[in-house]
Amino acid sequence: MDTLRVAAALFRKDLLAERRTKDVSTSILLFGFTVAVAFTFAFEPTAEEARKIAGGLLWLAFLFSAILGLSRAFARETANDCLRGLRMAPADPGAIYLGKLASNVLFLVLAEVVLLPVFGIFFNLSLWDRPGWLFLILLLGTWGLASLGTMFSAVSANTRMQELMLPLLLLPLTVPVLIAAIECTTILLEGRPMTDAHLWFRLLVGFDIIFTVLCWLLFSYVVEE
Amino acid sequence: MNSARDPVAVLLAGLSFIILVVGFHYSFLRAPTEASMAMVEPVQRIFYLHLPSAFVSFLGFFTVFVASIAYLMTRNIRWDWLAVSAAEVGVVFCAAVLITGPLWAKPVWGIWWTWDARLTTTLILFLIYLGYLMLRVYVIEAHRRALLAAVVGILGFVDVPIVYMANRWWRTQHPQPVIAGGESSGLDPRMWWGVLGVFAGLFLLAALLVRQRYRLEEMRAELIALEREARV
Amino acid sequence: MPAATSPSPPPPRVPGPRPDGRGSPRIALRRLSKYYERFIALDRVELTIEPGEFVVVLGRNGAGKTTLLRTLALLLSPSEGELLFDAVPAPALDPAFRRRLGFIGHETFLYDELTAAENLSFYAALYGLDRPAQRIAEVLAEMGLEDRASSLARNLSRGLKQRLSLARAWLHQPDVLLLDEPATGLDTPTRSRMHRWLAGCHRTGRTVVVSSHDLAESLQPATRVLLLEKGKLVFDAPNAPERLAEMRELLEAAAR
Amino acid sequence: MPIGLKHFLIAYVLAWALFFGYLVNLALRQKSLADELRALKDRLSRPDRASGPQG
Numbered sequence: 081m082d083t084l085r086v087a088a089a090l091f092r093k094d095l096l097a098e099r100r101t102k103d104v105s106t107s108i109l110l111f112g113f114t115v116a117v118a119f120t121f122a123f124e125p126t127a128e129e130a131r132k133i134a135g136g137l138l139w140l141a142f143l144f145s146a147i148l149g150l151s152r153a154f155a156r157e158t159a160n161d162c163l164r165g166l167r168m169a170p171a172d173p174g175a176i177y178l179g180k181l182a183s184n185v186l187f188l189v190l191a192e193v194v195l196l197p198v199f200g201i202f203f204n205l206s207l208w209d210r211p212g213w214l215f216l217i218l219l220l221g222t223w224g225l226a227s228l229g230t231m232f233s234a235v236s237a238n239t240r241m242q243e244l245m246l247p248l249l250l251l252p253l254t255v256p257v258l259i260a261a262i263e264c265t266t267i268l269l270e271g272r273p274m275t276d277a278h279l280w281f282r283l284l285v286g287f288d289i290i291f292t293v294l295c296w297l298l299f300s301y302v303v304e305e
Numbered sequence: 306m307n308s309a310r311d312p313v314a315v316l317l318a319g320l321s322f323i324i325l326v327v328g329f330h331y332s333f334l335r336a337p338t339e340a341s342m343a344m345v346e347p348v349q350r351i352f353y354l355h356l357p358s359a360f361v362s363f364l365g366f367f368t369v370f371v372a373s374i375a376y377l378m379t380r381n382i383r384w385d386w387l388a389v390s391a392a393e394v395g396v397v398f399c400a401a402v403l404i405t406g407p408l409w410a411k412p413v414w415g416i417w418w419t420w421d422a423r424l425t426t427t428l429i430l431f432l433i434y435l436g437y438l439m440l441r442v443y444v445i446e447a448h449r450r451a452l453l454a455a456v457v458g459i460l461g462f463v464d465v466p467i468v469y470m471a472n473r474w475w476r477t478q479h480p481q482p483v484i485a486g487g488e489s490s491g492l493d494p495r496m497w498w499g500v501l502g503v504f505a506g507l508f509l510l511a512a513l514l515v516r517q518r519y520r521l522e523e524m525r526a527e528l529i530a531l532e533r534e535a536r537v
Numbered sequence: 538m539p540a541a542t543s544p545s546p547p548p549p550r551v552p553g554p555r556p557d558g559r560g561s562p563r564i565a566l567r568r569l570s571k572y573y574e575r576f577i578a579l580d581r582v583e584l585t586i587e588p589g590e591f592v593v594v595l596g597r598n599g600a601g602k603t604t605l606l607r608t609l610a611l612l613l614s615p616s617e618g619e620l621l622f623d624a625v626p627a628p629a630l631d632p633a634f635r636r637r638l639g640f641i642g643h644e645t646f647l648y649d650e651l652t653a654a655e656n657l658s659f660y661a662a663l664y665g666l667d668r669p670a671q672r673i674a675e676v677l678a679e680m681g682l683e684d685r686a687s688s689l690a691r692n693l694s695r696g697l698k699q700r701l702s703l704a705r706a707w708l709h710q711p712d713v714l715l716l717d718e719p720a721t722g723l724d725t726p727t728r729s730r731m732h733r734w735l736a737g738c739h740r741t742g743r744t745v746v747v748s749s750h751d752l753a754e755s756l757q758p759a760t761r762v763l764l765l766e767k768g769k770l771v772f773d774a775p776n777a778p779e780r781l782a783e784m785r786e787l788l789e790a791a792a793r
Numbered sequence: 794m795p796i797g798l799k800h801f802l803i804a805y806v807l808a809w810a811l812f813f814g815y816l817v818n819l820a821l822r823q824k825s826l827a828d829e830l831r832a833l834k835d836r837l838s839r840p841d842r843a844s845g846p847q848g
């Protein structure tokens with residue numbers, strides 16, 4: 081299928097480019113680390129408080145670094161007008177969205193996995209009790225952020241004031257993802273059974289699917305000239 | 306000025322005025338005082354402006370959604386004009402909701418703001434459409450602007466029920482800061498007449514505003530087309 | 538850069554016959570206009586390009602050449618009027634139709650952080666080519682880039698980038714080649730090499746549309762000459778040497 | 794002595810100020826556009842200018 085082929089090609093291309101330049105992952109990592117450090121100045125929590133607020137801090141740090149990483153990742157396609165080259169490909173432009181989304185999710189999750197221990201050390205968290213659940217939360221939450229984030233990075237690339245437009249559009253719309261991911265993470269950190277979080281998992285999965293499909297269908301309008 | 310020569314605008318304005326007078330008459334004089342609200346009598350009447358404004362603003366955002374889809378399907382730029390007009394009017398009414406809400410909550414609940422699902426969703430709705438309008442400012446070319454705005458108009462509206470659900474679930478898991486009785490709980494049927502009357506009046510007012518805003522887009526397009534012909 | 542500086546021989550391989558024997562599409566523009574707010578980029582252009590024509594689009598900067606080429610490449614949607622390929626309106630075309638178009642724009646469409654070969658294999662994957670490695674080797678040889686396969690696109694000179702860009706557009710052997718001022722910034726040998734190569738493409742029955750703001754440079758292989766001025770098609774005639782003076786006059790008038 | 798009469802008045806005044814402010818704002822924007830349109834049409838209808846610089 082043309083769509084899958086183009087998406088896969090773009091995904092592999094992004095992996096190759098990232099392996100070479102590492103500019104997306106370094107920007108996410110450095111920024112995320114800085115935010116983690118800044119948070120330790122803002123709060124000096126006891127172990128118990130830390131478990132309560134760490135979910136929120138973690139996802140705020142992920143959100144901010146994601147915004148940075150997403151616009152860097154899309155800048156790769158606008159340099160040398162490559163996006164026009166992609167649009168010449170014999171597939172619906174939605175394929176470009178899917179490929180970009182896949183590589184964005186991968187880079188973000190990888191960066192988050194590296195950032196987690198930093199938070200664990202700074203806030204004395206025991207993050208690794210249930211690694212499977214932790215990874216699932218990271219994946220679903222990040223996919224949610226990236227689904228709209230990839231879309232809006234393409235939207236804001238068309239505007240003056242790109243740096244402003246991406247967060248302005250992304251933040252209000254991703255509130256449900258943030259709430260759900262934070263709740264899941266808090267339940268995990270507090271050591272409560274994960275069945276408490278089933279509502280939030282449903283919300284995350286629903287959000288991810290709805291917006292991935294919608295953005296995929298609408299992407300051709302974003303790149304149309 | 307301009308609207309004086311426009312019979313439809315005059316009609317809308319007149320009808321809106323008459324219905325609003327009737328609506329507020331019912332709201333202020335006929336509707337009974339809720340027993341629990343007797344203490345805060347006049348403030349309680351803010352509700353008759355607050356709830357209809359919320360309806361109107363929501364209707365405005367729904368119009369943005371429908372017009373955005375229609376634009377993408379038909380590529381008729383007039384749908385885009387309708388979308389931007391409805392978005393702006395929706396934001397104005399949403400601002401009214403956000404202003405009147407806390408003014409009501411402070412004397413009644415004792416606090417300005419609470420993060421309950423309805424309040425939070427309204428605030429986020431406001432931010433989403435503010436973003437929509439900002440986006441339009443920063444895209445210069447009309448065709449591009451219409452496309453990008455339509456995409457955001459659709460995504461934003463689909464997001465609203467999810468935001469609402471997320472906030473409701475969130476709140477049910479956390480202790481409520483106040484006894485948020487909920488505005489619509491046990492509303493006296495006679496109160497509905499006031500609410501509906503004001504809603505009808507505000508709806509016509511909003512229609513007038515949308516119409517004037519739409520006319521603005523129309524004139525702007527006319528000006529650009531003329532300038533294009535003249536090659537100035 | 539041996540190939541770029543030496544007066545190079547004709548390209549090693551003339552573009553081969555069409556894989557499936559299909560013809561180039563007939564391209565038609567019907568009162569096509571493109572506006573950018575107040576600015577008119579194309580003004581009711583009426584034009585039919587028959588299969589196998591070699592068309593040169595002349596006009597000074599801002600005359601609408603780029604808009605025309607991008608419209609033909611299905612990258613721009615017109616504000617008014619229609620674009621038809623074999624009588625099918627552009628919006629109704631299947632995405633797979635893009636396989637039949639090759640486009641070179643002002644920018645290279647190349648990823649700086651990838652090597653020449655990696656760029657090509659990415660585009661080969663986009664087009665779903667059968668034996669990509671073989672085809673990439675072929676195209677690299679055709680453009681004289683064999684020894685540059687593993688240089689990063691970032692490090693290539695302007696001329697080499699342009700050749701790689703040509704290789705990219707030629708990878709999937711399109712029926713229609715659209716080139717927007719491909720000669721800009723190239724030295725004379727590279728330029729004439731490119732024109733010889735384009736003439737070769739044309740001989741296999743492909744449609745070639747090249748834009749240029751320099752009259753003398755690209756006329757030899759052309760069968761037809763268009764002149765755009767302020768978005769209007771003001772001159773459209775077969776390329777005949779005896780009309781050269783007339784064209785030059787028009788172009789100079791337009792430049793004034 | 795109603796509690797919160799102040800809040801009530803502020804709410805109504807602010808909300809109506811918002812609606813009418815927006816209406817007036819629209820009218821002003823329409824007026825300036827209309828002026829611009831009229832000026833342009835005037836200039837175009839004058840024969841000496843109508844053909845424009847490229848005529």
